[in-house]
Every structure is written in C-alpha cells, then in structure tokens.
Amino acid sequence: MTADSVTAPTAEPVTDNDGILTIAISSSAPGNPLNDDALAAGAAALREVARGERRVGVILLKGPGANFCAGGNVRDFASAAHRPTFLREIADNFHAFINALHEAERPVVAAVKGWAAGAGMSIVTHADVAIGGPSTKMRPAYRGIGLSPDGGMTWTLPRLVGAARARQIILTDPVIDAEKALDWGLLSEIVTDDEVDAAALAAAAKIASGPWQSDAAARALLTRSATSTLGDQLAAEARSISALSASPEGIEGVDAFVAKRKPDFGSARNA
Template identity: 65%
Template sequence: MASSNSVASSAAPDTAPDAALVTEINGVLTIAVSTAGAGNSLDDAGVAAGAQALREVARGSRNVGAVLLTGLGKNFCAGGNVRAFAGADDRPTYLREIADNFHQLVSALYEADRPVVVAAKGWAAGAGMSLVLHADVAIGSASTRLRPAYRGIGLTPDGGLTWTLPRAVGAARAKQIILTDRIISADEALQWGLLSEIVADDDVDSAALAVAETIASGPRHADAATKHLLSVSADNSLLEQLTLEARSISERAGLPEGIEGVDAFVGKRAADFTRGR
C-alpha cells in the first residue's frame, strides 16, 4: 500500500461516488483503484466496490469478459494514503484493516477468473505496482514508472508483491528491486515482462480499454480456461501440464464457443462468440 514520495500530495481525497468507480460497458468491468485526490493513492471506496463487483462476476450475477483496472488521475496508483496511516489512532489496527480490504480485491480478481488489463499510466507505486503484477495485459507509456515504495516508510510489501515479483523477474532481481526501492523505468518494465506494451502517454487509457474490449468480445469461457492453465503451469511438471491441456481442449471442443469457433473457421466467416450471452 505504500506510496511513492515522488507523487505524494496533501490534497483531500476525491469524493467521487462509488458508482463512478466501477462501471460495466461492452462486457468490460472497469474498476478505478485510485482517484485524483490524495496523489492518486489507493481509493478505499474503489477497492471495496471493485471487490464486490468481482465477487458478483465470480457468482455469475455479472457477465463480463474482461476486467480493466485504471486510475482516474494522472497516475495509475501511487500506493496507500500515507497521510491517513499517520492520522490513524491505532496504526497497526488501521493498516491491518486496509491490507485485508486490499487483499480482498486481489483475491476477488482471481476468483472472478477473467483476463485482467491494467492501464499503468504515470506512477504505479506500492499497491499500484502490486496490482500491475496481477495483470494479464499491462499497458504503459514512456513515462510509466514502477516502484515498490514500502521500505521508504519502514513498511513491508502487500498485495502479493513478494509472491508475484520473484515469479516475474526471478528471486535475485526481485530482492534487489524491493530492498533498494528501485524505480523501474517503462523500458525496463517492458523488457522484464512487467508491462505488455508501451504506447503514447495520452493513449494509455484508450489502448488498455481497446484491449479489454477485444478480449471481452471473444470466447470468454475459453479465455478463463486458458488463464487457469497459465496460472497453474508454474507448479506443474510438463507432463502434468500436457494432461491438463489435453483435457481442456477436448472439453472446449464440445462447448458452444468451441463449436462456433471451429464451424466459423471451416465456413470462412468471423466467429460470433456473443450469441447466447
């Protein structure tokens, strides 16, 4: 949850209603994890509303094909609201509550089982960096910067950063990044696989939305199954993974998306995966 000093602000938290923080258009569930207030720090209302919406996706009461995480200000997310930490009557209790709520959002991202796109514009520090590491597709620009930002305020990472970062960049590099509070440039993030694509500064939000909409218009159940295969691959042997892949592709072949996709290919037409939604 920690915040980068480079983007800290004394501005009052934004008072946007929860409805503006979670939207659903064209099959994309968009969650604003930060607002322009308090230096684009993690927004409590956005976290709570986002977790609730994602649980609805997991239960089947929301039918979406992709999740888009974004920030409403000039940055994606500068981490937790450190001024709120300082003002808490009981800091340990307050930080535990904030961390638990944040982790509910992270857990709900995985329970929803939908591809996650992040519009990583500007700073992604602390909790913001943690969320970028949970993306299936992360879009940034040349001005994007990632930073752990925890040790600068004497705290330890949350949001799963100590789990995701070593798996993304290797244990040695992850330790160096976190323990030196290294600022990661956009080029480094792209090279190390933390960002998927770099676009122009003003195009990050629109490019991320376009990716999310493209994913949402496709075979949603197949995408969810593919995401599951990718998520378990690190813990499986090759033979175990081959078994899972064979089972999955066989199952998909008998389901509406697989039938439509194969028939459309043979019929030389575009597949329509939206029928029946």
C-alpha cells in the same frame, strides 16, 4: 496498501459495458492513492463475476487521474490511533480485492499511466496485459517507509521477473522506468502517454469480443503453470481443450473455421 480516508468526489468507480468490467482503483486526490471505496465496490463486482451473476469477459483496471496509483495514503497511516490495527485492516481490505480479482477468472488489463508505486505496482503485477507510456514509472516504495510489501507483490514479482531480480527490486527499491518495465515483463506494451487509456480499452475490447471461456481457461492454465509439473500441466490442458470443444463458443469457433467465416462468439454465448 490503501487508501484515503477523505477523498474528492469521483466518477463511479465500477462500470460494466460491452463485456468489460472497468474498475477505477485509485482516488482523484493528489497523487492518486488507492481508494478503499473503489476497492470494496470492485471486490463486490468481481465476486458477482465469479458467481456468474455479472457477465463480462475482461477486467480493466485504471486510475482516474494522472497516475495509475501512487500507493497508500501514508498520512492516514501516521494519524491512525493504533497503527498496527489500522494497517492490518487496510491490508485485509486490499487483499480481499486481490483475491476477488483472481477468483473472477477473467483476463485483467491495466492502463498504467504515470506512477504505479507501492500498492499500485502490486496491482500491476496481477495484470495479464499492462499498457504504459514513456512517463510510466514503478517503484515498490515499501522499504522507504519501513514496511514490507502487500497486495501479493512477493508472490507475483518473482514469477514475472525471476527470484533474484525480484529480491533486488524489493530490497533496493529502484525507480523502474517504462523501458525497463517493458524489458522485465512488468509492462506488455508502451504507447504514447496520451494513448494509454485508449490502448488499454482497445485491448480490453478485443478480449471481450472473443471467446470468454477460452480466455478464462487459458488464464487459469497460465496461472497454475508456475507450480505444476509438465505432466500435470499437459493433463490440465487436455481436460480444458476437450471440455471447451463442447462449449457454445468452442463449437462456434470450430464450425466458423471450417465454414471460412468469422466466428460470432457473442451470439454463441447468448444462445
């Protein structure tokens, strides 16, 4: 859930440079809770990506403070005039961002510094590449305040860690340290704490320098694989690789391989 009703001024939550759309999803307020304004701006930018109005190859999610995101601002929940109405609005806004993240059909990299709790952990489960440090910790945190998960955690977590472990995590609410998160597939890599942002940016830059259509297609295939039969997945892969072979990036990649040179995917995209 999200977010702060009153936050300290922060840098622009959405930036777009060198094919990387960066979204600072949390506030700089104490604890780094999810920020409604950042979610709204991020969702709008992601919809532009989906419509082809903003050209990027990768999405980088990060927090502006010591934590990736420590969840929602529970004090805001407590002070709401009518909690069910307030929580439904908060969840709907959060879910609009999550839907936009998926509809953008771009690889997602997360710089998971410090805590990723509640909504922050939910967001991490949507990342294709999640980089943390030794101090990174995750926790569902919902049952501790008598609430159930949001942000798609009940959909993504079983796909990442298996149904039995997902149930255990959500129902017993453990603190998951970085090594366990790596072992369970919640993190892709652990670097030193002060290198998390740089390593995540480097991963995003590497993806952004490559074939955008190929990466988007691979991500779509991976997403659908959990609910596809093998036959359906093979058919989808055949359609995808055939279509990409006629794309500018596909043509450039194959021709560069034959010519024994490095492919120039950027020029192919802009041709």
